[in-house]
Amino acid sequence: MSAEPTVEGLAKELSTYLDTNRINQVRRAYYYAEQAHEGQMRKSGDRYITHPLAVARILAELKLDHQSLMAAMLHDVIEDTGIPKDALAEQFGEDVAELVDGVSKLTQIEFRSRAEAQAENFQKMTLAMAKDIRVILVKLADRLHNMRTLGPMPYEKRQRIATETLDIYAPIANRLGMHSICTELEDLGFAALYPMRARYIRKAVEKLRGSHREIIEEIRGKLQAKLEERGLPGRILGREKHLNSIYNKMKFKHKSFHEIMDVYAFRIITDTEDDCYRILGAVHSLYKPLPGRFKDYIAMPKANGYQSLHTTLFGMHVNIEIQIRTEEMEQIANNGIAAHWMYKNEASNVTSVNQARVDRWLKGLMEMRERADDSLEFIEHVKVDLFPDEVYVFTPKGRILELPSGATPVDFAYAIHTDIGNAAVACRINRNLASLSQPLQSGQTVEIITAPGARPNPAWLSFVVTGKARSSIRHALKTQKRAESLELGRTLLKKSLKGFGTKLSEISDAQIQAVVRHNQVSSFDDLVSDIGLGNRMAYLVARQLVHGAEGSDTATVEEAQPVDGGPVTIRGTEGLLVRFASCCKPIPGDPVVGVMDSGKGMVIHSDTCSRLPDDDEGRASLTHLKWAKDITNEFAVELRVELERQRGIIAELANAVAKADGNIERINVEEQNAKFSVVSLVLHVSGRKHLARVMRRIRTIRAVTHISRVRH
Structure with a gap:
């Protein structure tokens, strides 16, 4: 088979929505790629160029712009043929070269099972997506074609690619609202990982569909008749259940195959939003709706821009699930963010809202990336974000916020603004005071009460569900811990220096720098913070500052008895780094001492506590404390x-x-x-x-x- 008809076939498809000039640019990219990949073959024995062409075809079905199609043709050129990015920019323009470079970088990402490598790469992916969302669209089409042609790959590679597809790419397609690509990736991934299970479920579905054909036709006929009777436009489609979703329902919801398949699913596509609600009335007059199963995603779209009316009816002794939507909503349901290009010429309200949603999601990802300490923490936040089931709640001013199911008022506060989350102290749900940990329900109005100087509570981490809340709380707690460890460390160091008869202000910068170098830390603040965290002894650092860094670490036990610089005052409200021992429960007025706990700060014990060390060396490491006069805490x-x-x-x-x-x-x-x-x-x-x-x-x-x- 010659390659000519295939590129011509693609050109014919493109002529439905692109002008001749742009189609010729895509054609040029094809010939350039064909030359670059000359002599390269795929595992299947096909010429390599068949792959970029197939990827471009997938994007053409989504009616993507010509630059994306050119990038699809050229997406392996930089990596496989050694042609530099500059050469592509010269030939096809900066935009296309950037896209190809972005996709190449994503292709080099192998989400190995090693979590660390996977997380690192996910960060790179987020950056690429934030620069130009089309990079991920080309990558998804590339992945889809690779999944369709997995057959000839060795078993281990098939398993790895399938796992990565189910873990990373299918959820991203879902988050971008690209339902048709998401379900195909899921089904192909499932079939590659569990070929026997997939075959068994497929056979069972076919068998069942055969025996139910009459009922399906009868229901479809009655729905059609009802629409005609009321003069409502609408085409009725049967809806297939996907293998992966059947398997997941059986596995996680513990439903039998017949329970899942006893539902007959239809989709009705109509012209206008108004018709959607009219058709809803018509089908409800035909069969009784099941209470609690109606969802209006037209008024409140899902996070990925999906819009539709969902209702479940009971008729002919079976449950009938119906989705009602307009043609444009159908495009957006199947192609999500990709539908944005399809409607670019007619400035469509739905797609601009959808685009704004994706932009907001990417902005959120970038914020999390900046806050996360390491890439593993980042991917943990993002994975939460990729599998949402939404609840919709209102701000007191009537703005709608979408949150994952199980979200709490703390998640809500951080969704509005990080500062509101950090300063939250209480909340009102539907005007009544409520707990900050209570899961929110759709339709509630939530008001957050803040207080100046309030700080996030570490306990919040046990119940928040959004990545943004979790990363913001961790970030705030780290900052708070740092400030507190500096303060406590400075207090302890001053006390030890006082024992040596000197003050911090009397020690020269040169001496401080020498001690910093000697302890191999990057700054004096880090050293002081380490004292506050209990990772270093204040006495040893003080002695280094007084006697010089070198040679001051080799002291005998007798020499190491600190000269006491007087007790440190505590108030009991010091925050994260001063805790009260649960064994002896000291209270103001009790004689108390502090024990430094490595990495966690100071634990305060009663002087007579049985858990304190009783040898001289152990007693010497205790910090003598006194209570402040005006303590009001309990x-x-x-x-x-x-x-x-x-x-x-x-x-x-x-x-x-x-x-x-x-x-x-x-x-x-x-x-x-x-x-x-x-x-x-x-x-x-x-x-x-x-x-x-x-x-x-x-x-x-x-x-x-x-x-x-x-x-x-």
Whole structure:
């Protein structure tokens, strides 16, 4: 078969939407590629040029612009034939050369199973997509043709390419709204990974379809008659269930094959949005709709721009799923962002909205990329983002926000703006105060209450679902941790320097730089931060600063006893790097010491805690602390109360604590016999004086025989 008719066949297809000049440019790109790939063959034995031509055909079906088609023809030229990018720019213009370069870079990306490499590459892909979305469209068409011709590849390579397709490319196609490419990639990937399962499901589908043909025709006939009776335009199509989606429903939703296939699916394509709603009324008058199964994606499009009315009816003893949409919505449902070029000449409202959606998504990806510490963290955020099932909620001003299902008010706050998320302290859902961790439902109005100086709570990471919220919280916590570790490290270093009889301001820059070099850190701040995190001893750094960096690390244990520079004051509100030990639960007024915990800052223990080291060297590493005078925070403390059993005694106990302004966190009845009970109480107090007041109140209860504070 000669190659001529194929490029001519393509030209004929292009003539339906491109002018002659542009078709000739595509033709030129084909001949250039044909020459460049001369003598190269594919695994199947076909000439290599058949592949770029097939990729261009896929893009022609999507009615993509001529530059994308030229890039499709040339997409392997830079990589396979050594022709440089400049030569392409000279021949075909800068835009096409940039596209080809972008696609070549993506082609070099192999998403190996090694997560790190895969993540690195995903970042490169995001950059390429953000520069020009057409790069990914050419890449998706390239991947689709490769999947269609996987047959001759060795088994391992087939498995790798199929896994990568299902993990990365199909979800991207879905996110860009390209349903037809997404489902074909999924089905081809599924068939390559599980050939036996795919064959079994395909046979079962064919068998079932044969036996159900009459019912399908009867339903279609009744729908058609109803539309004609009401004078409504609309073509009715049957909808195929895809192998991969059948398999996933069986696997993850634990449905039997017959449960899935007992649904008859139709799509009705009509002229205008108005007709969609009229047809909806018509089909509801024919069969009864199932409650809760109606979705209006026309008024509230999905995140990828998909629009349609969905309804499920019950008729002829079976469920009938119907999607109703206009021709333009059908194009956008199948081709997503690619439909943007098809309608470019007629400035279509739907496509510009769709384009804006994709731009917003890419902008979000770029923000996450800047915030993520490493590429693995980035890909973790993005994978969340690639598999959304949306909920739609309103801001108090009536703006609609789309979020993945399971999203919480914290996700909502970050979706509006990072600063609002960082400063969120509470929220109202439908005007009622609600928890920040509560999953949102479609249709709710959400209002975020912020406070100046508020900070994200690390606990939020356990319930947020959007990549943007997760990356923003982590970013804010890292910044906060850094600021706090610097502050704590500086305090500890000053205290140690005081023990040596000197101040930080008295130490020369040269001396500081020498110590920084000696400790192999990039800045003095990093060194101070390490002290605050508990990774270095303040005393050793102080001695290096005083006595010079060299030779100051080889001290004997006796020499290493720090001269105490006086206690450090703590308030109990220091944030992420000062924690109170859960073993001895110290409260203001207790004698306390600090233990540095590597990488996590300081843990505060009661001076008499059994977990503290008792040898001299261990005691020397403790930091002596004193409490600030004006502490208003509450601290947890545990009490053990022995009492005689009698009715209502727990309520009396709780009442006594409340009267002394204590807050009970937990009550446990630990052991009891017929006469006596031992109750463990965890309550919040503001210090020792407050605790004494609570204990006095409890002692006034007649049934109480003994009360003591628990210190493990």
